[in-house]
Amino acid sequence: MPNKYFCIRRLHYSLVKIHFCKVNKGVCLCIFLRVHVFGACLGTERARGLAQTLLNVPYGESEGEKLDVYVPTTTSLDVPLVIYLHGGYWQFLSKEESGFMAVPLVHKGVVVVAVGYDIAPKGNMDLMVSQVRRSVVSVIQQYSHISGLYLCGHSAGAHLAAMILSTDWSQYSVTPQIKGAFLVSGIYDLLPILSTYVNEPLKMTEEVALRNSPSQLVPQLKLSSSNCDIVVAVAQKDSPEFRKQSEDYYKTLESTEGLKVTLEDVPNTDHFNIIEQLVDGDYHLTQVGTPIPTSFSLFLLIYPFLFLLLLLLAPPYLLPPYLLPPYLLPPYLLPPYLLPPYLLPPYLLPPYLLPPYLLPPYLLPPYLLPPY
Numbered sequence: 001m002p003n004k005y006f007c008i009r010r011l012h013y014s015l016v017k018i019h020f021c022k023v024n025k026g027v028c029l030c031i032f033l034r035v036h037v038f039g040a041c042l043g044t045e046r047a048r049g050l051a052q053t054l055l056n057v058p059y060g061e062s063e064g065e066k067l068d069v070y071v072p073t074t075t076s077l078d079v080p081l082v083i084y085l086h087g088g089y090w091q092f093l094s095k096e097e098s099g100f101m102a103v104p105l106v107h108k109g110v111v112v113v114a115v116g117y118d119i120a121p122k123g124n125m126d127l128m129v130s131q132v133r134r135s136v137v138s139v140i141q142q143y144s145h146i147s148g149l150y151l152c153g154h155s156a157g158a159h160l161a162a163m164i165l166s167t168d169w170s171q172y173s174v175t176p177q178i179k180g181a182f183l184v185s186g187i188y189d190l191l192p193i194l195s196t197y198v199n200e201p202l203k204m205t206e207e208v209a210l211r212n213s214p215s216q217l218v219p220q221l222k223l224s225s226s227n228c229d230i231v232v233a234v235a236q237k238d239s240p241e242f243r244k245q246s247e248d249y250y251k252t253l254e255s256t257e258g259l260k261v262t263l264e265d266v267p268n269t270d271h272f273n274i275i276e277q278l279v280d281g282d283y284h285l286t287q288v289g290t291p292i293p294t295s296f297s298l299f300l301l302i303y304p305f306l307f308l309l310l311l312l313l314a315p316p317y318l319l320p321p322y323l324l325p326p327y328l329l330p331p332y333l334l335p336p337y338l339l340p341p342y343l344l345p346p347y348l349l350p351p352y353l354l355p356p357y358l359l360p361p362y363l364l365p366p367y368l369l370p371p372y
Contacts, residue, residue, distance in 0.1 A: 037097060039100075040097035040100050043276070044097055046103055047099040047112075048070075050102070050106055051070040051102055052070075052072075053071070053099075057069055059135045060131065064117055064123065064131070065117070065118075065131055067115055068099055068113070068116075069113050070114075072105075072111065073106075077145040078146075078147045079110065079147060080109075080147050080149075080150060080179075081143055081146040081148070081149055082105060082111070082113070082150045082151070083113045083115060083149070083150070083151050084113065084114050084153070085132060085151070085158075086098040086153075086156075087156045087158070087185075088119065088156055090119055090120050090123075090125065090198070091120040091198075094119070098115075100276070100278065111143070113135075115132060117132055121201040125190070125204055125208055125212045126211075129163045132160045132164055133163070133172070140176050148177075149178050150178070150182070151178060152184070154184045155186060155271065155275075157184075157186075159187045161183055162181075162188055164181075165224065165228060165230070166217035166224065167220070178225055179227070180229045180231070181225070181228055181229070182233065183230065183233065183249075184234075184275050185233065185235055185238055185246065185275070186232075187242070188245050189245060189248070190204065190210075190212055191209050191210070193209075218256055221253075222258055229260045230260065231263075232250040232253070233263075233264040233274065234265055235266055235273075236265065236267045236268060237271070238271050239271070246263070247263070
């Protein structure tokens, strides 16, 4: 059962930090995350009950540089791994509420890693981007046996995931081969938020915003992540700015030759439940974003060819009768119309092929009839 005390404690911690905040031109907006935080906590506790967990695994020296790893109960090492980056406007939430998406994935043999990073005001934008990039390097080094690496980020986490895709990996010890990225309701151009309340704890300058805007780094993304399947998802009821940013970023990527990108406009969702519903295995985005283990996808690809090869090369005694040609079937398995006359039972033979002593009297010619 979920630990409700844990969930309420995390909820209280989040609400202490979330009050009425000033946005464009002094308009006040109450950021009401109660349901989101509570639901994410419950999902995370549920995931911790379903999977083997490695909590607070360090990937750096800072207190905030920790990973929570959710491992499926499988003996196979050839498993896909999904890195999840939480949202919260770069200043709320943490990895402690970010394990919920492991609920449907661990059942499918997928490892899920929730990344912690230093949110504002402790961390600034440059630091957060550096931390999540180093977290990917650490995961690759610790789990080099995985079959594929995938990213998923929501809101601010989608921005950080896009920044990972746009990394110049020559500055690092490894070059991750990221197979897929799932960017959910993200921000890809930081310039519009410079004058909003979001930037108050971040204290970004225009220079910082530009170098950390994925929309400005598409050429580098093409160099680093051209083999990555990118899904840009946006909620139907997202704010106009979130929708605009997702659509603009998608169009920029789509117009760049060599990139594989799709746009998912998810109906009947808002900025929060578009990601919360990932706990449901039947949810549209869960199915779109779930990686198939490499061994299974390879089996699906080659199965028809293996079947044909079996038919061509297998000795007859290994094939089921319905796949054998008639000339290789034993007589007792042949249908009557394929049996030679001498192998047919008498009741199936035509009269002209029956010996006289097996014919009924009314079919015998007179000279063969007995005297009586």
